[in-house]
Amino acid sequence: MxxxxxxxxxxxxxxxxxxxxxxxxxxxxxxxxxxxxxxxxxxxxxxxxxxxxxxxxxxxxxxxxxxxxxxxxxxxxxxxxxxxxxxxxxxxxxxxxxxxxxxxxxxxxxxxxxxxxxxxxxxxxxxxxxxxxxxxxxxxxxxxxxxxxxxxxxxxxxxxxxxxxxxxxxxxxxxxxxxxxxxxxxxxxxxxxxxxxxxxxxTTIATALQVSTQAMTVITATTATGNGAIDDTGISSVTAHGHAWNTSVDPVTGDNNVDNGAGSLGVFTSSITGLLDGQKYYVRAYATNTEGTVYGANVVFTSGVGGGGTQLIPGNLSVVQNRLHWVGHDDGRERFIEGTLVP
Structure with missing residues (x-):
């Protein structure tokens, strides 16, 4: 403006x-x-x-x-x-x-x-x-x-x-x-x-609470560090923020979560513990104010001994069993891409 x-x-x-x-x-x-x-x-x-x-x-x-x-x-x-x-x-x-x-x-x-x-x-x-x-x-x-x-x-x-x-x-x-x-x-x-x-x-408004999920770091057999950002606080103070995770897509705070308490605009981290070695997890950053709780996109990772875990990051492409897989920017879900013959 x-x-x-x-x-x-x-x-x-x-x-x-x-x-x-x-x-x-x-x-x-x-x-x-x-x-x-x-x-x-x-x-x-x-x-x-x-x-x-x-x-x-x-x-x-x-x-x-x-x-x-x-x-x-x-x-x-x-x-x-x-x-x-x-x-x-x-x-x-x-x-x-x-x-x-x-x-x-x-x-x-x-x-x-x-x-x-x-x-x-x-x-x-x-x-x-x-x-x-x-x-x-x-x-x-x-x-x-x-x-x-x-x-x-x-x-x-x-x-x-x-x-x-x-x-x-x-x-x-x-x-x-x-x-x-x-x-x-x-x-x-x-x-x-x-x-x-x-x-x-x-003449445009962007007043809703907004949060984004970023790539995981320091992945071990039982722990990982979640990263996220509060991109817009909306019209009232952020009373809770953190990361929710589960073994199925779109985790919510009622599954497993770290609550870092009140928050403000900018990046934040969450210490996630109690993971199972070799397990695939879905993680979403979240924030809460009087408007409710909002979530970022899914980030997918697999825990691993000695920091050997892996993760799928929105926008990434990979080959799995001769199929090209892609992770969506909006929802963090993994999809395979069907090939169409190019003439």
Missing amino acids: ATEVLTTYTETDPNSKIAVTTSRATWTSLARNEDAYVYFDKGVAFFDGDFVIEFDLHTILSETDAQFVWCALANVVDDFRGIEINSEDMQGVRFSRPAAAGASFRAILTEIDGGTRREATVITLTHLTNYYLKFYRDESVGTFGTIYLVVYSDAARTVIVSSVALGLATSKKDFRYIYAIMSANQGTTKATSGWTQNFEIS
């Missing part, structure tokens, strides 16, 4: 509370009752399906009862209150610091549907901390689609602070304008200061 150039956005800011550079929008003492925003016209129905918007966030300070919007999609040029009272539509992520919040503030995933406001469970965050947000929509989930907010503590977006979802209410919505910041324009003069930066937009 390419980073949005914010200097190409249009800024409405009568009291000069917002400063925009190529990749950052900084707000200084932006009051709740300001009428200010920074937006870009992407064209009619640009956001007409799935999308992902990522951006970084840092809030320096805020007064009690301060409110505004960090990022939003809409079909009109207006502030938050104007969209709501004029019965327009909006989907976005907004900021609020109620009196009960103390030193913290809230990130709120919000939909305005024909002027009716709906919100997901709030995420509580802390001032003077860098956060990395992913705001996205998946139209395959729910009757009219679902929007999500995932907050990470690292720029690589591997460690999840919290995540929420909100099913959309009455109809599918397409949007034209993206806002890098939008004031509330209601209520008090309570203000906040901070910045958002590095806005990136994609």
Whole structure:
């Protein structure tokens, strides 16, 4: 995804509370009752399906009862209150610091549907901390689609602070304008200061938990080392990960497994023990989060004394009793290839 150039956005800011550079929008003492925003016209129905918007966030300070919007999609040029009272539509992520919040503030995933406001469970965050947000929509989930907010503590977006979802209410919505910041324009003069930066937009999503199985190493008569990788953590933290194995294809955690506990993006290993010498085994890497448990492809190996075990690796070809055998990339299953005479 390419980073949005914010200097190409249009800024409405009568009291000069917002400063925009190529990749950052900084707000200084932006009051709740300001009428200010920074937006870009992407064209009619640009956001007409799935999308992902990522951006970084840092809030320096805020007064009690301060409110505004960090990022939003809409079909009109207006502030938050104007969209709501004029019965327009909006989907976005907004900021609020109620009196009960103390030193913290809230990130709120919000939909305005024909002027009716709906919100997901709030995420509580802390001032003077860098956060990395992913705001996205998946139209395959729910009757009219679902929007999500995932907050990470690292720029690589591997460690999840919290995540929420909100099913959309009455109809599918397409949007034209993206806002890098939008004031509330209601209520008090309570203000906040901070910045958002590095806005990136994609119209495809890859949010499912994904894991891959890699080749086995250090194979002995009774032990082996399983290798794998968590390629995408999905929308919630990985609570379990490891390898499952069995003597039949497609092993699951209910067969035999090593559970390495909570995991994060990247490679991992598992110490597999209790094998029988000379036995053929199927192994799959797995990971679990709130979406469920997912598995990588099968890797097949045979245990052997003194490290003499063998394995079949996806993509490999071999000759067995005058037949050419191939191991599939997707499922790790071994197949023989029937020959066709070449004229």
